[in-house]
Amino acid sequence: MTGGITFWFEFASTYSYLSVMRIGELAAARGVAVTWKPFLLGPIFAAQGWDTSPFNIYPAKGRYMWRDMERICAARGLPLCRPAVFPQNGLIAARLALATGQNGIEAFTKAVFQAQFGAGKDIADETVLQRCLSTAGLDRSLMQRAQAPDIKSALRTKTDEAIAAGIFGAPSFTSGAELFWGDDRLEQALEHAAGGAI
Amino acid sequence: MTGGITFWFEFASTYSYLSVMRIGELAAARGVAVTWKPFLLGPIFAAQGWDTSPFNIYPAKGRYMWRDMERICAARGLPLCRPAVFPQNGLIAARLALATGQNGIEAFTKAVFQAQFGAGKDIADETVLQRCLSTAGLDRSLMQRAQAPDIKSALRTKTDEAIAAGIFGAPSFTSGAELFWGDDRLEQALEHAAGGAI
Numbered sequence: 001m002t003g004g005i006t007f008w009f010e011f012a013s014t015y016s017y018l019s020v021m022r023i024g025e026l027a028a029a030r031g032v033a034v035t036w037k038p039f040l041l042g043p044i045f046a047a048q049g050w051d052t053s054p055f056n057i058y059p060a061k062g063r064y065m066w067r068d069m070e071r072i073c074a075a076r077g078l079p080l081c082r083p084a085v086f087p088q089n090g091l092i093a094a095r096l097a098l099a100t101g102q103n104g105i106e107a108f109t110k111a112v113f114q115a116q117f118g119a120g121k122d123i124a125d126e127t128v129l130q131r132c133l134s135t136a137g138l139d140r141s142l143m144q145r146a147q148a149p150d151i152k153s154a155l156r157t158k159t160d161e162a163i164a165a166g167i168f169g170a171p172s173f174t175s176g177a178e179l180f181w182g183d184d185r186l187e188q189a190l191e192h193a194a195g196g197a198i
Numbered sequence: 199m200t201g202g203i204t205f206w207f208e209f210a211s212t213y214s215y216l217s218v219m220r221i222g223e224l225a226a227a228r229g230v231a232v233t234w235k236p237f238l239l240g241p242i243f244a245a246q247g248w249d250t251s252p253f254n255i256y257p258a259k260g261r262y263m264w265r266d267m268e269r270i271c272a273a274r275g276l277p278l279c280r281p282a283v284f285p286q287n288g289l290i291a292a293r294l295a296l297a298t299g300q301n302g303i304e305a306f307t308k309a310v311f312q313a314q315f316g317a318g319k320d321i322a323d324e325t326v327l328q329r330c331l332s333t334a335g336l337d338r339s340l341m342q343r344a345q346a347p348d349i350k351s352a353l354r355t356k357t358d359e360a361i362a363a364g365i366f367g368a369p370s371f372t373s374g375a376e377l378f379w380g381d382d383r384l385e386q387a388l389e390h391a392a393g394g395a396i
Contacts, residue, residue: 048256058246058366060364060365060366061366061367063364064364064366064377064379067376067377068378068379068383071376071386166258166261166262167258168256168258168259168262169259178265178269179262179265180266181262181266182382184380184382185266188269
């Protein structure tokens with residue numbers, strides 16, 4: 001194992017879905033350890049004067065993103081069902097992900113993204129999140145744990161860390177001092193973390 | 199040859215440099231014809247309320263873009279020399295590109311991008327552009343031709359066509375009704391144009 005990579009994702013982010021569904025397998029194949037770090041894009045966007053996703057603010061970019069997602073998901077055999085609301089509120093999901101710890105976070109996060117973008121479910125709905133915990137083989141009592149002050153504070157810290165790392169979108173990957181943005185850069189990030197040329 | 203692809207680029211765009219330098223060879227290998235279409239991002243950005251490149255408006259995104267360019271250019275063996283001014287004024291270059299016609303446009307465009315991002319030259323400088331015409335084996339009298347009303351009007355038309363095609367950034371590629379954005383999507387666009395699955 002090398003120094004590994006840190007995987008920064010936001011639960012409401014479409015392109016994070018693409019990386020969530022493949023990073024585990026790709027990283028394992030390269031012998032690279034992954035640290036999963038959920039964070040919130042909301043405060044980062046707000047600091048730029050945006051009150052919603054840029055895909056909503058700039059309609060041409062939004063139309064393109066959905067078509068791009070359709071093509072990529074089709075090519076990868078991933079289901080894609082556009083949720084009624086976008087972006088969704090991923091606050092509770094992010095707190096829950098932190099409450100699961102690094103052992104449960106991958107299975108839980110995959111379940112949440114599959115529910116949201118694979119089946120069009122509302123991930124602000126606690127029933128949906130409880131089902132994701134079950135799918136991941138995790139205890140539903142984590143719903144309580146996710147409301148603890150230390151978890152709330154940990155999520156704020158992750159978002160501050162993301163800003164300090166120069167992160168402005170999701171998914172992002174860091175390996176040492178290098179930042180990589182977007183699912184398109186996952187292979188390059190893993191190559192760097194594995195110690196190869198970038 | 200298939201229906202081919204249309205290659206939409208903006209002379210001030212860093213990521214357009216990446217595609218300009220490789221699209222000819224990649225498309226030829228796939229048997230795909232390329233129509234080169236310079237357009238201006240300025241009016242498209244202005245309609246979104248931006249008076250400069252988003253890489254200047256959002257500093258974290260701009261810092262990332264330059265590092266991303268460094269890594270990609272290094273991997274591809276392309277020189278990268280960040281110009282003193284960014285974005286540059288590519289108006290005359292774009293008019294000249296249209297004046298060269300589809301036979302001269304690839305060689306001229308490559309020369310301009312190499313001067314700008316390979317050597318850090320100012321492409322609003324007519325001396326620089328004259329040298330690019332020479333490099334491409336084109337007649338310097340095209341400098342006069344580029345000021346003709348029909349060329350000015352043709353560039354405005356290309357920009358209107360880009361907006362109508364849903365284009366919001368550069369480089370972009372269209373193949374039939376499909377739009378692909380960014381150098382990262384060049385292979386996918388060529389695959390579509392060659393008649394394969396997307």
